[in-house]
Amino acid sequence: xxxxxxxxxxxxxxxxxxxxxxxxxxxxxxxxxxxxxxxxxxxxxxxxxxxxxxxxxxxxxxxxxxxxxxxxxxxxxxxxxxxxxxxxxxxxxxxxxxxxxxxxxxxxxxxxxxxxxxxxxxxxxxxxxxxxxxxxxxxxxxxxxxxxxxxxxxxxxxxxxxxxxxxxxxxxxxxxxxxxxxxxxxxxxxxxxxxxxxxxxxxxxxxxxxxxxxxxxxxxxxxxxxxxxxxxxxxxxxxxxxxxxxxxxxxxxxxxxxxxxxxxxxxxxxxxxxxxxxxxxxxxxxxxxxxxxxxxxxxxxxxxxxxxxxxxxxxxxxxxxxxxxxxxxxxxxxxxxxxxxxxxxxxxxxxxxxxxxxxxxxxxxxxxxxxxxxxxxxxxxxxxxxxxxxxxxxxxxxxx
Numbered sequence: 336x337x338x339x340x341x342x343x344x345x346x347x348x349x350x351x352x353x354x355x356x357x358x359x360x361x362x363x364x365x366x367x368x369x370x371x372x373x374x375x376x377x378x379x380x381x382x383x384x385x386x387x388x389x390x391x392x393x394x395x396x397x398x399x400x401x402x403x404x405x406x407x408x409x410x411x412x413x414x415x416x417x418x419x420x421x422x423x424x425x426x427x428x429x430x431x432x433x434x435x436x437x438x439x440x441x442x443x444x445x446x447x448x449x450x451x452x453x454x455x456x457x458x459x460x461x462x463x464x465x466x467x468x469x470x471x472x473x474x475x476x477x478x479x480x481x482x483x484x485x486x487x488x489x490x491x492x493x494x495x496x497x498x499x500x501x502x503x504x505x506x507x508x509x510x511x512x513x514x515x516x517x518x519x520x521x522x523x524x525x526x527x528x529x530x531x532x533x534x535x536x537x538x539x540x541x542x543x544x545x546x547x548x549x550x551x552x553x554x555x556x557x558x559x560x561x562x563x564x565x566x567x568x569x570x571x572x573x574x575x576x577x578x579x580x581x582x583x584x585x586x587x588x589x590x591x592x593x594x595x596x597x598x599x600x601x602x603x604x605x606x607x608x609x610x611x612x613x614x615x616x617x618x619x620x621x622x623x624x625x626x627x628x629x630x631x632x633x634x635x636x637x638x639x640x641x642x643x644x645x646x647x648x649x650x651x652x653x654x655x656x657x658x659x660x661x662x663x664x665x666x667x668x669x670x671x672x673x674x675x676x677x678x679x680x681x682x683x684x685x686x687x688x689x690x691x692x693x694x695x696x697x698x699x700x701x702x703x704x705x706x707x708x709x710x711x712x713x714x715x716x717x718x719x720x721x722x723x724x725x726x727x728x729x730x731x732x733x734x735x
Contacts, residue, residue: 387647391636396641399702400689400702403687405677406431406621406623407431408431408623408677411691411692411697411703411704413693413704414445415502416503416505416506419449419473420673420674420693421472421475421594421627421673423445424691425476425479426444426478427675431623432568432623432723433566435621435622437567442489443487443488443490444490444495445495446493446495446503447558449542450495450538450542451481453512453534453538454531454538455480455481456469457534460516460520461516461527462527467596468594472594473594474592474627474670474719476599477597479570482562482568482570487561487562488558489549495542495543496542496543497543508542511541515534516534573722574721574727575590575599576603576613576720576722577604577718578609578656579604579663580656583604584605585603585604585734585735586735587600587603588602589602592670592718603731603734606656607656607714609733610714611710613720613722613726613727613730617722617726618676618678618688619679622723623675623677624720624721625673625674625676626673626717627673627718627719628670628672628674629671630642630671630694631669632712634712636700637706638700639700640697640702641706642690642707642708642712644709644711648715649715651685659714668718670719674693674706675692676688676690677690677691685710686710687707687708688707688708689705689706691704
């Protein structure tokens with residue numbers, strides 16, 4: 336998903352507050368300055384930006400993933416140079432669901448779903464005469480839609496990697512994909528059938544052709560038959576939730592971000608207290624959740640495996656619906672990553688959550704592929720979540 340610059344308004348205010356009285360080179364640093372590293376750097380466009388960080392050594396945090404009460408999940412894997420976190424998060428989520436529902440441990444293929452997501456993006460682009468977002472990003476519930484249409488396969492059936500490649504890299508793939516569709520738009524060529532043929536040839540070159548059949552326990556079946564007869568995932572039982580004031584609470588509507596490129600209206604909108612406590616209750620009852628969050632924050636540190644809200648942003652006790660809304664409205668909270676919430680720490684105040692992450696920053700610290708989210712980060716920066724309906728049965732009664 337897309338990266339963004341940090342909240343400039345907060346950064347600039349703090350920068351001038353700390354430096355206005357005396358040049359930093361002529362005085363001893365204050366405790367606040369020791370906790371907060373401030374620096375100004377040049378961007379590629381030649382503009383100055385101010386960034387903030389904090390002293391994570393003073394944060395009392397969990398020592399390792401082993402301190403969390405965990406739900407089943409496969410070990411973290413990396414998405415490498417792709418914008419497919421939405422699929423890595425949701426695929427991991429459904430693997431956990433297979434274990435919870437049927438006690439099956441099956442590693443599913445992310446790239447099989449990604450292949451068909453590209454196809455459907457191209458199809459919509461042509462049908463909408465170019466008025467449809469083109470990007471690698473998407474949302475976790477896209478995996479449900481692709482599975483319903485194209486089925487699913489195991490990782491061993493389709494890895495999505497050329498024979499000479501060990502790490503995913505979609506930079507060339509996406510450039511070709513986008514260039515061809517932009518060419519169609521320039522030419523006013525809206526022939527859907529011909530376009531999809533070309534798009535599939537591009538995907539076949541970079542990902543490999545997806546299997547039309549697979550063999551499972553000596554039986555040959557299509558990916559759709561595998562989904563229906565072997566996996567048996569109840570795809571209609573998974574629901575998405577958000578917490579925003581732009582539509583009434585306890586109604587359904589659109590999650591208004593670019594990566595919801597097909598404008599799904601299937602998001603249940605709930606107040607922040609319900610949003611947070613629903614996640615807590617779900618994980619305590621053994622359900623996991625696929626989440627979408629803003630990770631481009633000074634309180635998000637891969638080197639330390641933690642994500643918190645710094646006090647120079649907003650203190651934990653005063654995070655509420657409006658502070659969340661304000662940051663979403665002015666785009667200092669953006670949907671730039673999807674992850675899988677797989678555990679919680681039973682000690683309260685603060686509450687901590689174990690997050691399985693496929694992005695590169697999760698591999699900078701000692702606990703590879705994991706983040707520890709403090710409760711304030713979940714409240715302010717986790718924007719949506721997807722969970723099985725049984726985890727939210729009481730909440731659903733409030734909907735009109």
